[in-house]
Amino acid sequence: MASLFSSITIRGVSFPNRIAVSPLCMYSAIEGMAQPFHFAHLSTFARGKAGLIFTEAIAVEPVGRITPHCLGIWSDAQVEALRPITAFIDEMGCVPAIQLAHAGRKASTAAAFLGGKPLPHDDPQAWQVVGPSAVAAGPGFPVPHELSVEEIQELIHAFASAAERSIEAGFKVIELHGAHGYLVNSFLSPISNLRTDAYGGDIHGRMRFALEITRATRAAVGEDIPLFFRISAVDGGEGGWSMDDSVVLATELGKCGIDVVDCSSGGISGAPRFRADDEGKPLDKNSARMPGFQVPYAERIRNETDLMSMAVGVIVDPHQAEEIIQNGRADFAALGREIMYDPFWPLHAAEKLGVDPDFKMWPKQYGWAVDRRSQIITLNRQS
Ligand SMILES: Cc1cc2nc3c(=O)[nH]c(=O)nc-3n(C[C@H](O)[C@H](O)[C@H](O)COP(=O)(O)O)c2cc1C
DSSP, X not given: OOGGGOOEEETTEEESSSEEEOOOOOOOOBTTBOOHHHHHHHHHHHHTTOSEEEEEEEESSGGGOSSTTXXXXXXXXXXXXXXXXXXXXXXXXXXXXXXXXXXGGGOSBOOGGGTOOBOOTTSTTOOOOEESSSOOSSTTSOOOXXXXXXXXXXXXXXXXXXXXXXXXXXXXXXXXXXXXXXXXXXXXXXXXXXXXXXXXXXXXXXXXXXXXXXXXXXXXXXXXXXXXXXXXXXXXXXXXXXXXXHHHHHHHHHHTTOOEEEEEOOOTTSOOOOOBOTTSOBOOTTGGGSTTTTHHHHHHHHHHSSSEEEEESSOOXXXXXXXXXXXXXXXXXXXXXXXXXXXXXXXXXXXHTTSOTTOTTSOHHHHHHHHHHHHHHHHHHHO
């Protein structure tokens, strides 16, 4: 049995394998509500049998959406719209997971497939963005409103309420989005957080928001729910957040109830993700194309803390994913673009690794017929 297809139990939840669908924004919601597209999108991965299926970043309040067409979970109606999705993922034997997010100073933009730029301030759909300090994410980005301590407390409450709603919607795993330059990440990084109060200053001040959200989320969902936290392991910019900082953060997150650290990188300056060394200095601008370029981050978190980790970033080949899990470099391998290209990647990987020669892992509605197909191909080859 390949390690990639070994099951694992975390708190009250069992995962059938180590393959995760990474959070993938679809920019297709209306008023934050899931649409038939979201059901079709996420249910396909369930038929493909990824063990852990994350939704896209789902905003805890309206101004926390990346675009006007991102999903939200601030209302009961939004919970109802998500319920058929979690029910179907469950029915397929996979684990439905939600990524809770706030886009902070990188909110109010156009969809990635429309260019992803900040909406012009006179666009009727644009809104005032917020952040730890009045520092824009980059050229062309708006200057955020600096959050007051009272507003920070309200946001912590918004994350906890969203976590409660997530459980009502049927999610079994919650991930807090602390990466890619969005709100939580922007509190962590010294590039975007220039505060001098309790939520800024040294690393402990800058971590406070992330840790308070985590504690509030754990208190809201109880002890049976696995909690993941996505980090940008390094900013990739001069003087930014480093891998050593990530180890400190992960250790503190563990004390607040996080089980798994999902290791991504970059995004604080609006720049694309790329590989950086431990001090956060970029290696070269093309390294984000290298297979498994972020695996070393997940490996360090797993080795240097008591937590589990998830690796992500150009994981494309079943043998590559198997090597990551088998050698204990991460506990989960998350796929984004590759699983969009082939939503049945886990089933194809099981076939390639010799784990499922008789197509027993496939949904029963497909497995018997796909097995016949395989026999016909073999017979035709022999004749
Ligand atoms: C279309 C698209 C949407 C994404 N949306 C999110 C998101 O909502 N939240 C997040 O943390 N990362 C998001 N990401 C990043 C992915 O989760 C993943 O970390 C990244 O694509 C690297 O993995 P890959 O090389 O397998 O694609 C997105 C990536 C893509 C391509």
